Amino acid sequence: MGRISRLSPDQVAPEIKALYKQFLAERGNVPNMFRTVAHRPALLTTLQAHFREVMGPGTVPVPLKEMLAVRVSRLNDCDY
């Protein structure tokens, strides 16, 4: 069990609910980490924006960024 509760869509403010919906549409789930950070809505909103900017199209190919993310997560023994 996670150490901190995860918020379901009916427990969050409308703007966070919209963010959940966006995740669901794009990936078929809302990552547990994001449901947890939802306890601090402003942190979730900015985290999500930063995540998108870092991992989305930029100056480095997206597949390489995904590989870096996988490599770091394996080094940290964190299921990705």
Add this chain to the structure above:
Amino acid sequence: MAKQFGVSDEALAGLNDPERFPFPPEEGVALRFADAMTHDPRGVDDDLFAELRRHWSEPQIVEIACVIGLFNYFNRFNNALHMEITLTDPEVLLHRVRQVAEAQAGVQELCERTVEILAQGRRYVRVGIYQRQGEMMVLRAYRGPLPPPGSFRVGERKVGTAGRTGATPPELAVPVGDRSGVQGVIEVESDRAATFGEEDRALVEAVAAILAPALAGPAA
């Protein structure tokens, strides 16, 4: 997720030991930088950084360092707070399997895509789909530790009732079929005993129902 962004299976496996996989030089140096920055950020040496500069501009290095930093943040946050892996909602997965089935791409592709959808969405460590051919259950698609399991004789293994939940390892074997008989088997195994249960059983049974017409058809 990485596969959806164009990372091949081979490259994903290669990430376990990047030094031994033939990544192109610009990717190889970025991966070595990720290792150094994760293990010992102050120890990133000048030679490595000079090589990074040969392949990447300053804005690109900033972007690479942000990816590495962000995932170190996520990983530490998740590990310390015992974050559970995110599973995809069964309804979403069933919808995806139905879409593949309705596209009628053939039984082989249906099996392969279904295995992929289940393994990714539920993080199963092993998924296998067998199709009955005469008295044999022949493996049609598989994802899990290699080598893949072999075919087996019908009746040789118990399925359905033998599916165990809450056991170690948590696994399920669900028959695919209708009144005319068993046409195949779907086997899944998880490494998450705590979160493997009825939801997974219902999902695999529903997938079996979707696959049944295709598996009842000709084997080739």
